[in-house]
Amino acid sequence: MEAALVSAATGALKPVLGKLATLLGDEYKRFKGMHIEIKSLSRELVAMEAFLLKMSEEEDPDVQDKVWMNEVRELSYDMEDSIDDFMQSVSSEDKKPDGILEKMKNSLGKMKARRRIGNEIGDLKKQIIEAAQRNERYKAREAFSKAKNTTIDPRALDIFKHASELVGIDEPKAEVIKLLTKGVSTQEQVKLVSIVGSGGMGKTTLANQVYQDLKGEFKCRAFLSVSRNPNMMNIMRTIFSEVSEKDYANTEAGSIQQLISKTAYFLADKRYFVVLDDIWDVDTWHVLKHAFPVKSSGSIIITTTRINDVAESCRSTPFSGDIYCIRPLDMVHSRQLFYTRLFNAEENCPSYLKKVSEHILRKCAGLPLAIVAISGLLANTERTEGPWKQVEDSIGRALQRNPSVEGMMKILSLS
Known part of the structure; x- marks a missing residue:
């Protein structure tokens, strides 16, 4: 999913970068005011594309980066539309209207169109920079928060x-x-x-x-x-x-x-x-x-x-x-790990929880980390059959919602 998101963002940027390169060519040099803006915007987007490509190597991009990638994709689409409008307005200059009045109207219309499109491109550039700055600002806060409350790899x-x-x-x-x-x-x-x-x-x-x-x-x-x-x-x-x-x-x-x-x-x-x-x-x-x-x-x-x-x-x-x-734990050792963490010994497990415990252990399939994760979740769950049965029926969802086992779930998801 994350890889698809990065791919979508970089995919949206590529045609924009291609068209900006065209606008920097000799054919459009006469539009000096816009040329400077386009050059600056192009540099910003090239740096952004490099960052996105680096992001594609991340195992699990954080939520803030995902929001920013969505913003980049949407702004890229808007930018491409504006560039297409500008190119179309410039190409129509080859059609020479008849009469002085028509020429004046046509020239005035083109000037307004170019000014409007130039303003749009400038505004989109501003939005791109603001989105990047906002992402960095919140990531800095997140880094400070993580430094105070770091998740330790259970391994x-x-x-x-x-x-x-x-x-x-x-x-x-x-x-x-x-x-x-x-x-x-x-x-x-x-x-x-x-x-x-x-x-x-x-x-x-x-x-x-x-x-x-x-x-x-x-x-x-x-x-x-x-x-x-x-x-x-x-x-x-x-x-x-x-x-x-x-x-x-x-x-x-x-x-x-x-x-x-x-x-x-x-x-x-x-x-x-x-x-x-x-x-x-x-x-x-x-x-x-x-x-x-x-x-x-x-x-x-x-x-x-x-x-x-x-x-x-x-x-x-x-x-x-x-x-x-390496082999998974057999059922004897699975029980030992599970019951020791929850009750100190299997003999201390209430009889009404024995059956559901066995079903949970079968789902864990001898994977030590899964047994540790589930038992950690159940340790904070009411010791009655109903809630334990709910955990058994929806082990994946229950784990994902519980922050105490987030680190373990990342390891399991990589498998």
């Missing part, structure tokens, strides 16, 4: 939980550790495991638990999130900072290639353990992998991703890799 909180608080983690953790450590003592290459699964399955939590268990065996280690739109310069500086135990501020920026070379040189004769969490595309991995020497006996890498092609790319040459497909 970031989960990695700080003690292992005893996590449900169903022991078996997958043991399986990943086994994949990482089998044959490590005899092989020269780095061992890599790519954990793959949809959003909310607990990939980050699992990777962090393995990291906490094994990091003590490595002097050079790093754990960082790559994310969907990574800043590769910051990521490479963070990796070098962590493996070399230097403050981030004391690492030189340089170029990405220089940072990769510097990191690879530093790790060349060392055992290291690196976790690269949440990789979204193959190209990102192809850049990052060059920072890690392949011939480093005893070193290990974990990557996490929700995309199978990325997992396949991570585990292939030059690393000796495995893919670990």
Whole structure:
């Protein structure tokens, strides 16, 4: 939906920019007053188009930006109409009327038309600038508001939980550790495991638990999130900072290639353990992998991703890799997570809520984040069958209306 909105706004701007470029050509140079206005307007719209194209890369544009994009689209349509009127009035000058009186009337009419159209274009330019300024003004207020009340990614909180608080983690953790450590003592290459699964399955939590268990065996280690739109310069500086135990501020920026070379040189004769969490595309991995020497006996890498092609790319040459497909929680662990959060134990759940609870858990399909989100919602709901049944019947809508689980819903929607 957001992508369609951006596309509609940029689509409306393109013909306007094309016609403004025509008006700046030699054919219309004689209209000097309008030429200046058109040049200024054209610069404004080019900058606006560049911003809209950048906006198309956003996962979730905010409401204020969406309102502004609608304004841009409507103003673009009005502007195109005015430009068409002006071009038509100019082209009609080729038709020469007969008689002095007709010529005077025709000339006066054209002057009025051009003045009117010029005023319209000037007014539309003013509206475009005002819309942009209004958008910036309210976005500044919104940024201040968000700074005071920031939504924290629930996955970031989960990695700080003690292992005893996590449900169903022991078996997958043991399986990943086994994949990482089998044959490590005899092989020269780095061992890599790519954990793959949809959003909310607990990939980050699992990777962090393995990291906490094994990091003590490595002097050079790093754990960082790559994310969907990574800043590769910051990521490479963070990796070098962590493996070399230097403050981030004391690492030189340089170029990405220089940072990769510097990191690879530093790790060349060392055992290291690196976790690269949440990789979204193959190209990102192809850049990052060059920072890690392949011939480093005893070193290990974990990557996490929700995309199978990325997992396949991570585990292939030059690393000796495995893919670990994270599984949803079974019903036993799903119940444990759900009832512990709501009642401290399954035995404390009232009998009249058992049936509806089972139906809700089936809908959650073993997805830990969904179970956490639903139980968080139910914790603030009257503990009677009616309201719980309503949540069961409209889980999606109920979640979307509840601000306490907004961050979780963003993660689930990305899946």
